[in-house]
Amino acid sequence: MIEGRHFAAATMIGARKRQEDGWSVQLVAGDGTGEELLLAAVADGMGGLPAGDQASRITIRSFVGSYPLITKPPPERLRPALNHANQAMREAIEADPSLRGMGSTLVATLFFEDRFQWLSVGDSHIFHWRGGALERVNPLHTYGRELDARAGRGEISAMHAALHPERAAITSAVMGLPLEEVAEGQVDLADGDVVVLASDGIETLSDEETAAICGGHRSAGASRIAAAIIRRIEQRATPWQDNATVVVVCPSQRSPANQGGGAAAGVD
Template identity: 35%
Template sequence: MFVQEQDFAARQYKGRRENQEDYYAFADAAELGEEPLSKILLVVGDGLGAHAGGSVASYLAVNAFVRAFHEQPGDASWRLRTALDTANDTLGFITERMPAVAPPMGTTMLSVLISQKEVQWISVGDSPLFLYRKGNLTRLNADHSLAPLLEERVKAGQMTAEEAANHPGRHTLQSALMGMPLTLVDFAADPIKLLPDDIIIAASDGLFTLTHKALQELLHFGQNTTADKITDAILFAIRRINFDRQDNATIGVVKIPGGTTDS
């Protein structure tokens, strides 16, 4: 059984934005007959700031996803995909009833289903999902921004790493929930096996103020503590950088029980 704050926790930081347009939810995903909180669902939505009601879009989509996941029968993969489509359709339904001059509502979505033995997910957009295991930090889901395409151009010698890092379109999304057909969906139909003391991080892109190396080192020093302390440490590190264009940041952490934890 997962224990709140000890094994799973989340925190948010508005950053330099006027509004908090991220929204997240944890939900008990235990099946009938299973011990409560033997499985948890974490859903993170990052509302699109250039669109109408980014904060409303993320709120509506996350709640529609959680509700649909619980209402759907079938295996986990089917329920994740159906819930994603329901969340997308919900935004489309709302957009159809908005004034024609308003842009469509939109949000990224990262949904993660975690037991003490495995993890699987479905995601649209650039919100990252990481696995930290025995000193190594690995991104599990795909990045649906233009960043991967720019990195390919760097590898091909078509631009420098500095040009790619400072490209104005770097964070432009190739896919998001906007009520229209989804162009890109990252879907782990087959779960990944987990080990005791593995750490799962599901976040919005405000996390990227920290470099991959900085996040990995932070997790190395905090791996023997609880999920809430890990989450607090990540947000503290982001705030300490004091980036003048800091985006909203949502950090969700799930630590797989079974190893050593300092209180």
């Protein structure tokens, strides 16, 4: 586990042969006033496709590496950084055609004093915990979401939507192709909030379990929350457990004298 004073990251391989998740937490320059902002990201190389570990590594490195070079206000840099990552994926595939088909999800958050900006592609998660309640911030770009919408319109039955064999298929990802869907937004922060970025390996736990862990360990900080989430997943010993990665941020623990650990990343 890697941790700073107000953030922490923890990972597990699960039942997979290799780790295909990547993550990064960086302090980045703000708007020129000397303020530093926290940029956090998690990427999940898509299972069943070639070189998932390379895909997540390319996505994280390109996204985080390009962010400081973008000459726009901080909240407007996330989408161009995503485009850089997508272009890097395309260039890697063109250089090595055997990698064709590789892809990765990406969730990213940029923390200001009183809010965070977020961006999402694929089926990784951003959760916001406050006062005992856990909210999923980002929509999941999966075929299941489309099926549920069709069921809601009466086009198909709810049972058909729930049991469809392709329900978990990802409908948008960083693959070097035009991005089908990108979700973005902003969330206000309050004292005591917790933000969790996670690959889909966290889905072994219910949202209620994740909420209870955030609430039970909030006073102890981000490292306790991250460790407890991964430990709970490991205790399930699910035979088909996917890689699981969590980055936990407790924004209100940050102060000018307590800036959090500089930079850390979970890519080779």
